[in-house]
Amino acid sequence: MTLRKYLSTAAVALGVLVSNSAFAETVEEFYSGKTINLYIGYSVGGGYDTYARMIAAHIGKHIPGNPTVVPNNMPGAGSLRLTNWLYEAAPADGTAFGAIARAAPFEPLLKNQAANFKASEFNFIGNANREYSLCAANADSGVKNVEDLKSTELLVGGTGAASDPNIQANVLNEAIGSKMTIVDGYPGGNDIVLAMERGEVQGRCGWSWSTIKATKMDLVNDGKVNLLLQFSSSPHPELLDVPLALDLTDDKTSRALINFVVATQEMGRPYIAPPGVPEDRVEALREAFAETMSDPEFLEAATAAGLEISPSSGRDLQTIVQSVYQTEESVLNKLIELRK
Known part of the structure; x- marks a missing residue:
């Protein structure tokens, strides 16, 4: 057996072992002792920031393993900086998700060359409120x-x-x-x-x-x-x-x-996780988000801060995205023209 073939075989075997280990690891085991970063696509002090920090303070106890959830701001380009990062570079293991502009998922539809993602591939977690x-x-x-x-x-x-x-x-x-x-x-x-x-x-x-x-x-x-x-x-x-x-x-x-x-x-302030996050961890984040929205301590804190809570599920958000992507081409062309 050549050295190259030996190394290739060893790499495959190691990959199988790692894969089997990851498969056997429960969501609770994975998140135990971990830190989840909740990224915010805008600067400190605005609505997206206020809601996200409130959620970060309460969602951890609803995630199996009770990880620490830390808010981080990554402003830029109307949250496209964060949206691109979540799609291209963020860890796809369930330790990062983010709050992006409600319009951001539709930027590829409007031919925005700065939008380097496919909205359908994100894992939508939920939103805390319908917006007016x-x-x-x-x-x-x-x-x-x-x-x-x-x-x-x-x-x-x-x-x-x-x-x-x-x-x-x-x-x-x-x-x-x-x-x-x-x-x-x-x-x-x-x-x-x-x-x-x-x-x-x-x-x-x-x-x-x-x-x-x-x-x-x-x-x-x-x-x-x-x-x-x-x-x-x-x-x-x-x-x-x-x-x-x-x-x-x-x-x-x-x-x-x-x-x-x-x-x-209708997207509110959507929270999304990167593509490729294991399905069981996506579901854990979605369930934790939903449970947070009905958590008495969270609701009391939100009321004290003057925050309206009217949540939607991650699946609801994905349905909205699919619907908007059916917009007539003539309307999209006009929207594109307006932005030039």
């Missing part, structure tokens, strides 16, 4: 309502082409003739709000009502911002006087564009 995204303007901007938004230029912050602030502003400019100019490059939604407070920009879209309530409700209560419209299939019970984007136009193409955005809102 708003466009808002500083009170001193002169934009008080939708009619003002159509007649007055409004400088709005952006966090990257894949992010809600950018997508929603571009869609509204096309669909209803609003006059928003995007100032891009902010690492997260919280950074846009700080820029609004400094006067660098005058407003933003993609601002979740749950985030406003949890972190910046004083701006609303003090009359410092005007809530202009909301992206949702139906109004939030607390926002009945804020118009729906879908009600602002009867044009078929314009409504199709807005509907695309509304569909992504």
Whole structure:
């Protein structure tokens, strides 16, 4: 037997042993003593960060083996930096998952060359809340309502082409003739709000009502911002006087564009694990996520922080992704054109 053949045979045998060992290891045995990194595609202080840190503090006790769950921020390109990393480089053993932009899974559909992944291959874990995204303007901007938004230029912050602030502003400019100019490059939604407070920009879209309530409700209560419209299939019970984007136009193409955005809102703030994670560990993470959503201690902490909890399962999210990927090509082409 040649040395090369011997080494090849030994490698195969070792691979079988390792494979059998891994197969025999239970989920509890694997996670016992481990650390799971929960990555967040945005900077500290925004809605994605607030929810993820709350979940990280409670989910570990629901995962077999009770691993430590540590939140880590990896902002960039409207969370595409994190999404690509989870697909291409993250450990595929169940020790890493992340919170990404709700629109990120649809970037390959929109021919974004920076989106180096196949959304269908991710393992969707769940989300904590259905979102109601708003466009808002500083009170001193002169934009008080939708009619003002159509007649007055409004400088709005952006966090990257894949992010809600950018997508929603571009869609509204096309669909209803609003006059928003995007100032891009902010690492997260919280950074846009700080820029609004400094006067660098005058407003933003993609601002979740749950985030406003949890972190910046004083701006609303003090009359410092005007809530202009909301992206949702139906109004939030607390926002009945804020118009729906879908009600602002009867044009078929314009409504199709807005509907695309509304569909992504159903994703909430999705949590995903890399492709290739063993199925039993994916199921353990999904079950742990679901159990966390009904954990009395978690719910008490979420309520105290002003966080709305209206969860969806990982399978629900995968169904939404499959549905959105059936969008008519003409609508997708228009969306692509708007982003150029």
